[in-house]
Amino acid sequence: MAEILRVENLSVALRDGTEIVREVDFTLRAGEVFALVGESGSGKSVTALALMRLLPAALRITGGAVHLQETELLSLPEAQMQRVRGRRMAMIFQEPMTALNPVMRVGAQIAEVLKLHLGLKGRALRQRVIALLDEVGIPDPHIRMDWYPHQLSGGQRQRVMIAMALACEPEVLIADEPTTALDVTIQAQILQQLKRLQQRHGMAILFITHDMGVVAEIADRVAVMYQGQIVEQADTRYFLTAPKHPYTQRLISNALPQKALKPAPKNQPLLQAKNVRVWFAQRKGLLQRTIGHTKAVDGVDLTIRPGETVALVGESGSGKSTLGMAILRLLALTEGQLLFDETVDLATLSERQLRPLAQGDSGDFSGSLFGAQPPYDHW
Numbered sequence: 001m002a003e004i005l006r007v008e009n010l011s012v013a014l015r016d017g018t019e020i021v022r023e024v025d026f027t028l029r030a031g032e033v034f035a036l037v038g039e040s041g042s043g044k045s046v047t048a049l050a051l052m053r054l055l056p057a058a059l060r061i062t063g064g065a066v067h068l069q070e071t072e073l074l075s076l077p078e079a080q081m082q083r084v085r086g087r088r089m090a091m092i093f094q095e096p097m098t099a100l101n102p103v104m105r106v107g108a109q110i111a112e113v114l115k116l117h118l119g120l121k122g123r124a125l126r127q128r129v130i131a132l133l134d135e136v137g138i139p140d141p142h143i144r145m146d147w148y149p150h151q152l153s154g155g156q157r158q159r160v161m162i163a164m165a166l167a168c169e170p171e172v173l174i175a176d177e178p179t180t181a182l183d184v185t186i187q188a189q190i191l192q193q194l195k196r197l198q199q200r201h202g203m204a205i206l207f208i209t210h211d212m213g214v215v216a217e218i219a220d221r222v223a224v225m226y227q228g229q230i231v232e233q234a235d236t237r238y239f240l241t242a243p244k245h246p247y248t249q250r251l252i253s254n255a256l257p258q259k260a261l262k263p264a265p266k267n268q269p270l271l272q273a274k275n276v277r278v279w280f281a282q283r284k285g286l287l288q289r290t291i292g293h294t295k296a297v298d299g300v301d302l303t304i305r306p307g308e309t310v311a312l313v314g315e316s317g318s319g320k321s322t323l324g325m326a327i328l329r330l331l332a333l334t335e336g337q338l339l340f341d342e343t344v345d346l347a348t349l350s351e352r353q354l355r356p357l358a359q360g361d362s363g364d365f366s367g368s369l370f371g372a373q374p375p376y377d378h379w
């Protein structure tokens, strides 16, 4: 595929000469996601900022070249570089609050980019802003465009940043840990969206991350930075299965969950939740008539074996805590079974019968579980 960006021997140093990024080489092709990975402090963000020529004053580029198609960026006069930034090459950052103007409505911030680079105005401008917000998944964009950044959730702010970066359909998008600050389900949605947008617009993405899960999900190729240098580059498949550099091997093996957790035990289930439902009645009026139900947990099956750690993951409000409380019988089940040791149905036991089970081996929990102060705070 066509080369869009070619970085050659890029070096960055502190004013005193200390090298921060050393002779970095890579190319981005149209339509690909190229991941730059490496531990914190390895020089990923400095590389990205150097490409945009947005380095902080303490740092300067000491050598190399950056070719965006036919244009060499490092030798461009600043006035011309300003026409590249946001137009041909755009960047999104980890924390959108640092990049968005807190006292300006989000729609107006996107509009500014469109006015500056594309000269849009009036109705066409407004329609383009709404279309962009819609494309990145902001609900009711014609309303939310008039909101300020602080009125949006973290995930929505990141979507606004993406909309702003995509406004002029840049050839290259640099995303510096764009989802690190978000919770996992929002992160997954935003990654999928980026991938879709990228395919639609055919741009090249330089995706900076330290998360191997994200690499596996989104990247076509990977480069690993270590102490300011790229130590390995490969297609994602080869990279994840047969890493060459010792640092990369460590990086990947540290990211694999079985290293961190105990091996999964093979025993019979200790606790089984079967088709668990916890619904809360919605009541209205003087007579408190039931007008509907909030289905906080709606048909969950879950098995936990002895010695096993099961992570329950989901965005805020998805029902994790309700399920936990139902398992501990701090909330009544609307439907379903909770089998302990394959035989005892917790849902039918009295509090007195439950007590010995709650003590068991898990000494930390005993006593407080069914005492006067339920441990709601832990959730």
Ligand SMILES: Nc1ncnc2c1ncn2[C@@H]1O[C@H](COP(=O)(O)OP(=O)(O)O)[C@@H](O)[C@H]1O
Pocket (backbone or CB within 6 Å): 014, 020, 038, 039, 040, 041, 042, 043, 044, 045, 046, 047, 056, 057, 058, 059
């Ligand atoms: N403004 C700055 N002044 C001095 N040193 C900096 C500055 N920004 C980054 N550095 C240094 O450059 C190195 C690389 O940092 P960075 O690119 O932010 O790492 P990464 O993004 O991989 O976590 C670090 O040693 C960091 O301390």
Ligand SMILES: [Mg+2]
Pocket (backbone or CB within 6 Å): 044, 045, 046, 176
């Ligand atoms: Mg960084």
